[in-house]
Amino acid sequence: xxEKVGEEKKFFFEKPRNVKIAFGYFLGVLAxxxxxxxxxxxxxxxxxEGWPEFYAVFGFVTFVLIVFAAKHILRPIxxxxxxxxD
Amino acid sequence: xxxxxxxxxIFIVGALVVPLIKGKWKSAFxxxxxxxxxxxxxxxxxxxxxxxxxxxxxxxxxxVDRLSLLFxxxxxxxxxxxxxxxxxxxxxxxxxxxxxxxxxxxxxxxxGDLLSxxxxxxxxxxxxxxxxxxxxxxxxxxxxxxxxxxxxVGGLCLLTGIVLYxxxxxxxxxxxxxxxxxxxxxxxxxxxVNAAWPVLHAWLPDAYPESTPTGTVxxxxxxxxxxxxxxARGFAGTEILIWIGAIMTVFPVFFAVIENNLRRVLSYxxxxxxxxxxxxVGIGTQLAINGAVSHVFAHCLYxxxxxxxxxxxxxxxxxxxxxxxxxxxxxxxxxxxxCIVAAASISGFPFLSGFVTKSMxxxxxxxxxxxxxxxxxxxxxxxxLEHAGIxxxxxxxFGHDSGLRPKEAPLNMCFAMCISAFLCIAIGLFPNYLYKLxxxxxxxxxxxxxxxxxxxxQLLLFSALAFVLLLAAGVYPPERRGINIDADWFYRxxxxxxxxxxxxxxxxxxxxxxxxxxxxxxxxxxxxxxxxHIRAALLFLVPVLTAGGATGEKLTLKKASVRAALQTGTSxxxxxxxxxxxxxxxxxxxx
Numbered sequence: 236x237x238e239k240v241g242e243e244k245k246f247f248f249e250k251p252r253n254v255k256i257a258f259g260y261f262l263g264v265l266a267x268x269x270x271x272x273x274x275x276x277x278x279x280x281x282x283x284e285g286w287p288e289f290y291a292v293f294g295f296v297t298f299v300l301i302v303f304a305a306k307h308i309l310r311p312i313x314x315x316x317x318x319x320x321d
Numbered sequence: 322x323x324x325x326x327x328x329x330x331i332f333i334v335g336a337l338v339v340p341l342i343k344g345k346w347k348s349a350f351x352x353x354x355x356x357x358x359x360x361x362x363x364x365x366x367x368x369x370x371x372x373x374x375x376x377x378x379x380x381x382x383x384x385v386d387r388l389s390l391l392f393x394x395x396x397x398x399x400x401x402x403x404x405x406x407x408x409x410x411x412x413x414x415x416x417x418x419x420x421x422x423x424x425x426x427x428x429x430x431x432x433g434d435l436l437s438x439x440x441x442x443x444x445x446x447x448x449x450x451x452x453x454x455x456x457x458x459x460x461x462x463x464x465x466x467x468x469x470x471x472x473x474v475g476g477l478c479l480l481t482g483i484v485l486y487x488x489x490x491x492x493x494x495x496x497x498x499x500x501x502x503x504x505x506x507x508x509x510x511x512x513x514v515n516a517a518w519p520v521l522h523a524w525l526p527d528a529y530p531e532s533t534p535t536g537t538v539x540x541x542x543x544x545x546x547x548x549x550x551x552x553a554r555g556f557a558g559t560e561i562l563i564w565i566g567a568i569m570t571v572f573p574v575f576f577a578v579i580e581n582n583l584r585r586v587l588s589y590x591x592x593x594x595x596x597x598x599x600x601x602v603g604i605g606t607q608l609a610i611n612g613a614v615s616h617v618f619a620h621c622l623y624x625x626x627x628x629x630x631x632x633x634x635x636x637x638x639x640x641x642x643x644x645x646x647x648x649x650x651x652x653x654x655x656x657x658x659x660c661i662v663a664a665a666s667i668s669g670f671p672f673l674s675g676f677v678t679k680s681m682x683x684x685x686x687x688x689x690x691x692x693x694x695x696x697x698x699x700x701x702x703x704x705x706l707e708h709a710g711i712x713x714x715x716x717x718x719f720g721h722d723s724g725l726r727p728k729e730a731p732l733n734m735c736f737a738m739c740i741s742a743f744l745c746i747a748i749g750l751f752p753n754y755l756y757k758l759x760x761x762x763x764x765x766x767x768x769x770x771x772x773x774x775x776x777x778x779q780l781l782l783f784s785a786l787a788f789v790l791l792l793a794a795g796v797y798p799p800e801r802r803g804i805n806i807d808a809d810w811f812y813r814x815x816x817x818x819x820x821x822x823x824x825x826x827x828x829x830x831x832x833x834x835x836x837x838x839x840x841x842x843x844x845x846x847x848x849x850x851x852x853x854h855i856r857a858a859l860l861f862l863v864p865v866l867t868a869g870g871a872t873g874e875k876l877t878l879k880k881a882s883v884r885a886a887l888q889t890g891t892s893x894x895x896x897x898x899x900x901x902x903x904x905x906x907x908x909x910x911x912x
Contacts, residue, residue, distance in 0.1 A: 246650070246651045247650075248650070248719065258789075261782075261785075261786075261789075264782060265782055265783065265786060268775060268778055268779045268782060269779070271775050272775055272779070275771040275772055275775055276771065276772060277772045278770050278772040278773065279772075280684070280687045280688075281687060281692065281695065284776070288779070289776075290775075290776045290777070290779040290780040290783075291779040291780070291783040292783070293699070293780060294703055294779060294780035294781065294782075294783040294784040294787070295783040295784065295786060295787045297699075297700055297703045297784070298703050298706075298707060298783075298784040298787035298788065299787050299791065301574060301575065301578065301700070301703065301704055301707060302578060302707065302787075302791060302796075302797060302798065304575060305574075305575040305576075305578035305579050305798065306578070306579065306798040309575045309576070309578075309579060309805075310579045310798065310805070313576075313579075313805040313806045313807065314579065314803055314804075314805055315803060315804050315805065315806055316803055316804075317802055317803055317804055319804055319806070320804075320813055
């Protein structure tokens with residue numbers, strides 16, 4: 236964008252340093268959550284909820300599976316050109 | 322009693338008055354309507370009000386109890402927010418349609434009998450169809466027609482069910498119906514079309530993204546949530562709804578991941594969210610119904626807010642596809658922040674509205690030992706985070722820089738979005754105010770236990786980590802231009818197949834008839850009547866002439882002179898007599 240408007244200001248996420256800081260905070264929170272689990276009373280309704288870091292692993296793995304299933308299974312089946320119905 | 326009117330009436334009369342008011346007064350009038358409606362609503366006493374007897378039937382326009390009231394409250398709040406959001410629109414038709422639409426939704430919710438429910442149900446379709454058509458593009462017009470056709474089928478199904486139900490029970494009272502006969506099945510299916518059940522859902526992602534930026538905000542709320550209300554009223558605890566709801570939460574997730582149009586992503590996410598409600602209604606315990614209904618309340622706000630933020634983007638840039646957008650946080654920070662609040666709410670982040678409502682339904686599933694359902698709902702929660710929580714804000718406001726530098730949304734849009742965002746946060750922080758309004762008392766449900774907060778935060782943030790890593794690794798499906806076919810394929814392509822078959826069948830018969838009758842038979846008869854007698858005469862004369870010694874050129878000349886003589890009717894008497902005799906012999910022989 237700089238070449239278009241000579242003095243355009245740099246926005247927040249255009250500075251690599253800010254992105255790094257934000258990502259650092261994000262990782263910090265993740266680490267905090269992993270640790271926090273061992274200091275709280277776990278209210279367990281289903282047996283696997285008691286497994287250590289169950290929700291973290293479940294969330295991560297399921298997310299990846301959803302994305303892969305959509306990309307490699309569903310998209311080849313239902314993806315069409317934009318003028319498909321025209 | 323004297324001072325209050327049916328809740329629907331205020332909006333419907335208001336809709337009719339809108340075109341008569343000009344200038345700034347119109348804005349004031351539009352904003353005042355939901356306020357007056359709300360004051361009217363809280364003054365209506367509980368029980369059955371506004372009973373009208375006509376045609377030997379009893380119409381109830383104001384059945385007020387805790388269930389209908391909660392829907393009434395949120396419908397008024399959304400009407401206010403959506404009208405504020407669309408205040409800059411100079412098109413009276415859109416305001417008219419928006420008011421008729423929200424009024425009809427209130428009509429359904431407060432209807433105490435099935436017939437008035439049906440009338441408002443159909444008005445709901447009319448109002449929403451006008452909202453779709455008022456975009457005035459070819460795509461919107463066509464999608465609107467498909468929308469109307471699907472809802473017409475659903476409406477007829479409902480009407481047939483109601484008529485059969487009246488025959489079976491002799492009553493039109495709208496209370497618990499339960500799935501136990503053909504009539505109730507038809508009613509359930511009618512409700513199911515509007516609730517966007519799997520396979521019946523395609524009208525939603527087909528039509529909603531084609532509406533105007535403001536119209537979609539109305540659309541995102543009323544049709545589906547009204548269907549949830551009717552299901553909760555008539556079919557609470559119907560087991561099949563648990564499964565239908567759970568499937569609804571999961572399958573749209575995959576479509577949303579690969580969808581390019583962001584308002585279509587939100588439409589799929591809408592189906593997913595309604596799935597939680599349908600599932601809760603199916604479970605049917607007090608906690609589950611509370612979960613479903615409170616989810617309606619929270620969902621109306623954040624889903625409208627998501628559509629508002631995307632509407633603002635569409636309004637300012639004219640674009641809505643992931644491939645065309647990106648980096649808008651630079652110049653649309655308020656819209657971006659509001660979008661993030663809504664995205665976090667719908668994902669169920671702690672201290673926001675989705676967290677305190679969705680978890681009720683999930684807990685109800687666990688308490689009823691529905692482990693597979695629990696699993697599906699959890700997978701869907703991660704899916705929500707994927708498409709509505711991350712994809713929508715990321716691809717619109719962050720991601721690659723599209724180079725677009727639109728202005729911030731108009732002031733009225735910003736206000737509307739901020740009010741909704743504020744309410745999303747308020748519900749998340751102070752859920753007890755919402756819990757007090759629920760149909761059943763909230764007893765042993767505590768949203769903010771340390772265990773629940775940490776668990777959900779882990780689930781969501783580690784999903785987000787997966788997104789970051791997939792994106793960094795270049796594995797996340799790149800946005801690409803294109804569409805994805807869905808269940809509407811069957812009637813869109815099926816319609817064409819029908820047209821093709823009909824064309825080939827009936828037009829084929831037409832063409833064959835033309836060849837046989839017009840081209841063939843008529844021409845043949847014409848030729849026969851023109852020179853049939855000449856041919857007949859020649860047929861008999863040629864052997865005679867040949868016997869008389871005429872051959873070659875002579876014969877040709879003789880034939881020509883006979884032909885000329887017969888054509889002009891100037892044949893010598895002998896020949897005429899011969900022909901007449903031959904004719905008589907032929908007739909004699911034939912008869």
